[in-house]
Amino acid sequence: MGGLENLITSSVPATPLLEEEGEEEGDVSLKLKHAVRQFYLALICHTVGSVPFRSPVLSFWAMLSRKRPRGGKSTAVNLARGLGSGADAAAVAAAGTGDRRLTTVDLGPGGRAGQWEEPGNFNSHLSALTWTAQLLIFDYACFCNQDDEDQIPAFLATICKEFFQQLAETPFGHILQWRLYLFKVGKAAITTHQARWSLDGQTVEYRGMELQMSHVSQLVVSEYQQVHALLYEELMFRAEDLVPMQAWRLKDDLDMEEFGGSWLSHPRNAELVEGADRALLWRIQGSAELRA
Structure with missing residues (x-):
């Protein structure tokens, strides 16, 4: 030093x-x-x-390289030095008392002596x-x-x-x-959790869960329904008199230099967005339930 x-x-x-x-x-x-x-x-x-x-x-770095196995509480077993075999003998050798007396070694869940990160x-x-x-x-x-x-x-x-x-x-x-x-x-390195496909290519299994290709369309519909409910029922207070907007009808000018300008202020969108900034306020004022 x-x-x-x-x-x-x-x-x-x-x-x-x-x-x-x-x-x-x-x-x-x-x-x-x-x-x-x-x-x-x-x-x-x-x-x-x-x-x-x-x-x-x-x-400290060496300690970080080890982790406990997942899947339950750790267990301690008593091993006689020199009498065990395999992982048990290795664990006792690591504990090292120098004689044949019983030694308590923490092997983790299922008797495994930890894992490497x-x-x-x-x-x-x-x-x-x-x-x-x-x-x-x-x-x-x-x-x-x-x-x-x-x-x-x-x-x-x-x-x-x-x-x-x-x-x-x-x-x-x-x-x-x-x-x-x-x-x-x-x-x-190969990941410990891999997705497995069936031979016909129609089912994938990942960490105990199975997903069939026929379920994908159902999943998309379910997500759409949840998003629709969140938007119209919770964020827009179930308003049915709002002017619907389609993206293809909206005009936007990427070269617009006006400060704060956007498609909301584009003159060709005036008819579509007229009153949009006050629509929810009117909805609240017109509903006794929302005013309560």
Whole structure:
């Protein structure tokens, strides 16, 4: 962490947080802000070498790669070390007590020891971590160079070159490498929920639901009826005396330069839209039910 320490020292001198006699409260608050920023920058900017999971960030990243299986509450089973087989033996080995005594291992629903996140979903976690780290670095640079903003670009360039690029043996060097791997793997990944067509091509099944091609027309009619009811019964108060409008009868001029102009103000639509701006008001005034 020598490079990081030099950067921090040159930007913000290390100061104790304990309030000394006669020290103003504002000075203590400023020291605390310095210390907090030094702490989160240290989480981002350090070399991990051959032991990446000593980094709290990479350990947290590894935790995000696992998820519980769906479909019920997790169950705990007691396994004797060395006596299980298959997934049970692997789970006990992971728990690792070093003897043959019973060990409680959380295998999740159905006795399965969790699952890996899909590449696309896990990549979203890495993107969030990356963007957050970039924001924290930028905040640190702005905070520490308030008196000389010209130094901010140079500081950011130095930090990114040493700690925030794919070839660096740093937490976010590893994360950026894995993002590239996941982009590649994600392109070849097969979705877990696929639609299946019947051999005759008339029925499609998706996540336990079946839809036949003959149902499509019924679905369209149903959606139309719902939209019609929403428009005429709820938004237009069941008004039956409104002048119907057909799109083909309306005229529009895309070259109109009048401010606020639209097809509503087009002179050739005057007969169709006359009184339209007051039609619903008249409808409310003429209905005792709506006035109530």
